[in-house]
Structures are given as C-alpha cells and as structure tokens.
Amino acid sequence: MKCFIKNRMVLLFLLPIIGLGQTQKKDYTKLSYDELKALYWNNEKDQTKQLEYARAYLVKANRENIPIRKARANYQFAFLYYKTDANKAIMYLDSVIKYSQNTGDKFFPAAAYCEKADFLIKNFKFKEALINYNLAEKIALKTNIDYYYIVREYIGTTKSENLGDFKEALDIYKECYQYYKSKDVTSSKYVTYYQSIIFGLADCYKSLHNKDSTTYYNKLGYRESHITKNEENKYLFVLNEGANQVEGKNYKVGLDSINKALPKMIEYNNVGNVLAGYFYLGKAYEGLGRKGKAAENYIKVDSIYKLTKEISTEFIDGYSYLITYYKNLGDKENQLKYITTYMTIDSTLQKNYRELNKLVHKEYDIPRLMADKEKLIASLNTDKRATYWGLGVLFLTTIVVGGFGVYQYQLKKKYRSRFEKIIKETAIISDNETEVSKEKEIKIAGTKIEAIGIAEELVNQILGKLDDFENKKGYLESNITVQMLSTTFETNSKYVSKIVNVYKGKTFTQYINDLRIEYAVVQLQENKMLKKYTIQALALEFGFNNAESFSAAFYKKTGIKPTYFIKELDNVV
Known part of the structure; x- marks a missing residue:
C-alpha cells in the first residue's frame, strides 16, 4: 500500500509538468520566481491561470533542483485544492514538508504542518491536528519566533473552541499576550494577532465564568480596535461583553450591547458571530421571562445552523428551551422538529467532543428524548389517520379537475x-x-x-x-x-x-x-x-x-x- 501511494504521488507531481507541455502557450518558466508568485496570487479569482503559474513555478524549481522552491510550488497546488479536495491538498502539503525540511526557511515546513492541522480539525481529528501543530511550533521556535506565537494561538484556539480545555488555552493565550506586549501592537505586522489574543483571553475567561476578567479584556480589545480603526473587531468585543453580561444575569445590560453589535456582525457577514448574537439574545430574553422573544431568537440560531450545518456546544442549549416551549404550547409538530434536530446535533458532537456529555445532558438525556420522540410520532400518526379520508377525497377531486395543469401554468405566469x-x-x-x-x-x-x-x-x-x-x-x-x-x-x-x-x-x-x-x-x-x-x-x-x-x-x-x-x-x- 505504501508503494502504491508513493507511485500515485509521483504521478500527480508529474501531471502538472505534462499539462504544461500540452496547454501552455507562453514559456512562463523564463520569469523569475517572484514574478510567478505575484502572478499566482494576483489571479485568485481565476484558478485556471493560477494552475498555469503554479505549473511553471514547479517546472522551474525541478529544473534548477532547489528544494525550497519545490516546496513553495507544492504549497501553491495545495492552496488550489483547499476547498475542493482535502485529500489532494494534504498530499501536496506533505510534499511541502518533505522539500522544506532542514532548509531554515522562515515559514516552511511550519506553515504546511499548520495547514494540515486545519484540515484534520475539520474532520474532528483533534489528536492528529495537535501533533501537527506541535511539529510546527518546534520548527518555528528555531526559524521564526513571530510565527511560533501564531502557531501557539492556533493550539490555544483548538483547545478552547474544539476541546473545551479552557484553562490550558488560557495559559497559552497569556504566554502569547506577554510576547505581543513587547511589540508595536499598532503596526500592521502585529495588530491582527494581538487583538485576536485579547479576544481569546476574554472568551476563555467568559467560558470559565470569570466575569470581571472577561470585562477587562473586552474593554482592552475595544480600545485597541478603536485606536487601529478596526470596526468589525470593535463590535466583536462589544458582542462578547454583551454575552458576558448575559452569563452574569445582567440581562438588560447584555441586551443593549448585543443589539449594538449584532447589526455590524450581519453587515460584515460574520455568520458565526451572527449565530452567537442571536443565541445570547435568546438567553437574555429567557432570563427576563420573555418567552416568545427568547424562542424567536433561538429559532434564528436554528435557521443559521440549518444553512451552515455548523454549531458548537456553546450554542445548543437553545434547543432544550424550544422543546420545552413548544411542549407547553401543545405544538407537537414543532416539539418533534426540535427534538429531532437536537438529537442530530448530539449524535454528531458526541462522537467528536470530549466535554459533550457535561454540556448536552445537563437538561435532557438522550434516552428520554428518544422516548418522547416516539410518543410524539405515535400521537401525530393518530391525529393524521382522522384526516386520511378527507385527503383521499381531495386527491380524487384533484385528479378529476382536467384543467389543473393549464391553471398551474397560467398561475406561474401571473406570479x-x-x-x-x-x-x-x-x-x-x-x-x-x-x-x-x-x-x-x-x-x-x-x-x-x-x-x-x-x-x-x-x-x-x-x-x-x-x-x-x-x-x-x-x-x-x-x-x-x-x-x-x-x-x-x-x-x-x-x-x-x-x-x-x-x-x-x-x-x-x-x-x-x-x-x-x-x-x-x-x-x-x-x-x-x-x-x-x-x-x-x-x-x-x-x-x-x-x-x-x-x-x-x-x-x-x-x-x-x-x-x-x-x-x-x-x-x-
């Protein structure tokens, strides 16, 4: 099997060269590496051209037999397949790692290990992802100290958002924070990473229910974002502070902050934080006893989940609320709908998140939900039997109406x-x-x-x-x-x-x-x-x-x- 994989990889590396000879009209290999790189990144909206420039880069690198150039060529191919073919992208990243080992390059192979980790996280392979991050940080520590702390943040984010290890993540964020404090954090080189670390600190403290520390870092992040005129980040800290106030049961204060920040998250199409905004609005209204408004916002969370199919353990409590809400209203259809969605999310997360049992089973245990689901289905089936004869008559009437098709056509034109x-x-x-x-x-x-x-x-x-x-x-x-x-x-x-x-x-x-x-x-x-x-x-x-x-x-x-x-x-x- 290893031999087969090796041969397949060699074949794939040759394909760009073969394609170059068949399709390339101009000999781009005469251009410099910097010129080819610029052409590649300036044509991000045209993958056909990007492929052509990447092939030329690889041909030139193979001809001159420069390992780091081969690595960068393979990175360009990996980027091309980032969204469409994860396996192929990982294969090219492995080649990046192979060619850039021991070259002393500032970014490779560390960046390639990080990209691999990102793919592994998307497939819930957190252990393998952390192994790749650890390899990246060991290399970056020797070759590029700035990138080392970027990798450290990636590790902190994985521990916090994916594994629920908030205390470990907090220690990592503190380490990064101290490093950036010694830099010019308003410069373009560090500003993004510094503000991201501040948000990580605030978010970890929020998850650990340390309200005062969360507020401190949210205010700090707001000031830094205001100084650097980063409006999206500024309102992200406002949103996070609103969530912090809601968690601290200061519901009206939380509502005010969230209502200021949410329109900005929508404006910037920040879908993940739009979902977060609606969730914490729901939680605030729930705390204020405004049941209808709480349900309204939890329904919006569900709307976004159904489109993206992405949700974290932080935002699933809204489903338990909706199940109870519709149960009290006697609305069996919606009660069943949200039980089914809740169980689907549970089934996915239970396989992949270590902390799931603590979070999901807090208010509902799955065996009881399954029993409730079966009862609801049986009840709804009983209700529906009473309408079967009526549906049958309706169906026959529909068949009899000979002009139904013509009517539909005319109706469509009218609409x-x-x-x-x-x-x-x-x-x-x-x-x-x-x-x-x-x-x-x-x-x-x-x-x-x-x-x-x-x-x-x-x-x-x-x-x-x-x-x-x-x-x-x-x-x-x-x-x-x-x-x-x-x-x-x-x-x-x-x-x-x-x-x-x-x-x-x-x-x-x-x-x-x-x-x-x-x-x-x-x-x-x-x-x-x-x-x-x-x-x-x-x-x-x-x-x-x-x-x-x-x-x-x-x-x-x-x-x-x-x-x-x-x-x-x-x-x-």
Whole structure:
C-alpha cells in the first residue's frame, strides 16, 4: 500500500509538468520566481491561470533542483485544492514538508504542518491536528519566533473552541499576550494577532465564568480596535461583553450591547458571530421571562445552523428551551422538529467532543428524548389517520379537475408578472414620489375632515405622528394594536382608527401589515443574509407572530408568496 501511494504521488507531481507541455502557450518558466508568485496570487479569482503559474513555478524549481522552491510550488497546488479536495491538498502539503525540511526557511515546513492541522480539525481529528501543530511550533521556535506565537494561538484556539480545555488555552493565550506586549501592537505586522489574543483571553475567561476578567479584556480589545480603526473587531468585543453580561444575569445590560453589535456582525457577514448574537439574545430574553422573544431568537440560531450545518456546544442549549416551549404550547409538530434536530446535533458532537456529555445532558438525556420522540410520532400518526379520508377525497377531486395543469401554468405566469412588477416599483420609488403621494392623500382626504367629525388640527397632529411612527419603523414591533399606538400618541383610539381608515384607505391591521410587507420587500432585496432565514424567522424579523400570518399578509399585499419571491430574487442579476 505504501508503494502504491508513493507511485500515485509521483504521478500527480508529474501531471502538472505534462499539462504544461500540452496547454501552455507562453514559456512562463523564463520569469523569475517572484514574478510567478505575484502572478499566482494576483489571479485568485481565476484558478485556471493560477494552475498555469503554479505549473511553471514547479517546472522551474525541478529544473534548477532547489528544494525550497519545490516546496513553495507544492504549497501553491495545495492552496488550489483547499476547498475542493482535502485529500489532494494534504498530499501536496506533505510534499511541502518533505522539500522544506532542514532548509531554515522562515515559514516552511511550519506553515504546511499548520495547514494540515486545519484540515484534520475539520474532520474532528483533534489528536492528529495537535501533533501537527506541535511539529510546527518546534520548527518555528528555531526559524521564526513571530510565527511560533501564531502557531501557539492556533493550539490555544483548538483547545478552547474544539476541546473545551479552557484553562490550558488560557495559559497559552497569556504566554502569547506577554510576547505581543513587547511589540508595536499598532503596526500592521502585529495588530491582527494581538487583538485576536485579547479576544481569546476574554472568551476563555467568559467560558470559565470569570466575569470581571472577561470585562477587562473586552474593554482592552475595544480600545485597541478603536485606536487601529478596526470596526468589525470593535463590535466583536462589544458582542462578547454583551454575552458576558448575559452569563452574569445582567440581562438588560447584555441586551443593549448585543443589539449594538449584532447589526455590524450581519453587515460584515460574520455568520458565526451572527449565530452567537442571536443565541445570547435568546438567553437574555429567557432570563427576563420573555418567552416568545427568547424562542424567536433561538429559532434564528436554528435557521443559521440549518444553512451552515455548523454549531458548537456553546450554542445548543437553545434547543432544550424550544422543546420545552413548544411542549407547553401543545405544538407537537414543532416539539418533534426540535427534538429531532437536537438529537442530530448530539449524535454528531458526541462522537467528536470530549466535554459533550457535561454540556448536552445537563437538561435532557438522550434516552428520554428518544422516548418522547416516539410518543410524539405515535400521537401525530393518530391525529393524521382522522384526516386520511378527507385527503383521499381531495386527491380524487384533484385528479378529476382536467384543467389543473393549464391553471398551474397560467398561475406561474401571473406570479412572475407580479414579481417583476414588485421589483420595478421598488426600483423607481424615491423620496420625492413619497412626498407627492402624501400630498395627494391629504388633498383627497381634506374634504372628509368634517365627515369624520375630528378637528383639522388634531387630524394633522395624528398624521404627523403616524409619519414619525412609519419613519422609525414602529410597525416592526410584534402585537402592535390601535390601542397601544393611541396611548403612545396620547389620543383616542377611535380617532387613530378613523384617520387610518380615511387617509390611508385601509383598516388599522391592514395598514400595519402593508408597512411590514413593504419593508420586507426592500430588505429581502438589499440584505442577502435574510434570504437564508426560514419563513418563521423572517416572520419574527418583520413583526409577525408566525409564518402563516406573514405569508398571508405578504400574499395579500403582493399577490405572491414570500417563498416564491425569495426564490425568484436569486434569479435577478
């Protein structure tokens, strides 16, 4: 077997050279190594060109028989396969290690060992990953002391985030922190690593429930990020401090910090910390006894998990909450859904994380969940039997309708036409048009002031407050009622209702729902992250209590379902 692998590796090393002779139009081997390297990294969006330059680099290195150049050529190939073929990438990294051993290079083979460790971690092979990190740090200690501390941070991160060894990770972070303190930590060479170490310290202390130390390093990280104008890092420390306050049961303080940081995490498309933000929002609302808001945010965590299939033990407690929440509501379907998801995560993590049993079985043990799951399935099956005859009749009726296919075709055309109309109308809306529209409303309704029996001055006051309400997006508050709004306006609910009827031309409920849907249409086009949410999560995002009411309001306003609208947005260039 070893001989076969060796031959296969030799063959793969020859393939780039063979391909070069077949496809290369220009002899790039006449260029210098630095020129080839620059061409390679300047064409990251064109892998065909990168492959061509990597081949030329390897041909030149083999011809001149320079080991470190061979190593760098193989690293370029490894990078090309980083996302598509882990095994092939590791094979090239092994060649990097082979050719760069004992060369005294500042980065190789240490960097290659680190890259291998990264692949191994993705496959939950933590022991092998740490072996590779240890090999990297031994080499870096002799050849590049700066890189040695980068490797040390990698080890600390693995121990903290993957293995739950927070105390060991903390000792490593402290060691790195002391090293960077002797450097110019505002320089481009050290700033990223220094701020990352500060975050590691804060996060470890948070996991060890040392609230004061967590706050100290979050504040330090915030200051350093502010000085170096790194906005994403700055709000990352704000988010982490919010989580720290939530863990310390200072829920309102935690909410304030998280609500400041979460929009920035969404803006920077920092998916992992968007998930963290929603989780700690859920935990804060849970602590405040606001059950619906807690469930709303835990559902968003689940939405992100379903898209990425990545979640750590830190964020799985939301599922136990959702299971209990829907059990108390008597919602068997959702209770079963979250039990199933929870058990799937448990099954994956139980195989790979040492600390899992301590974390997962804190509130629910799996045998009991399995029993609950079976009972729920049996109960739901019993409920469904009662509807089988009705479904049968419905099925037969569907078969009988001969024009069903034609109807579906026409409906699809109608939906597409409506979608295009929405996009077009959204594109041409401007502030000027909005003002003209409002003037038109006032002009039309002006003749009706006497008819509704409300003084003109009071009408104008309420209309002004409605404008302010719309501008501040007050309609996104769930469960808003005409009575609540009237109290805020310090007026009579009948006045508000009448004025909305006359000046907006609709009922109060329709007025609120239309504002939410208009806002949703714009946000779904502008914020790509929202398209990844479930309909339930979107409903909560835009002020509705459930997916059904959101879908119904969306359809009533636009003539199409939100699922269709989101799907068609992906086809808009």
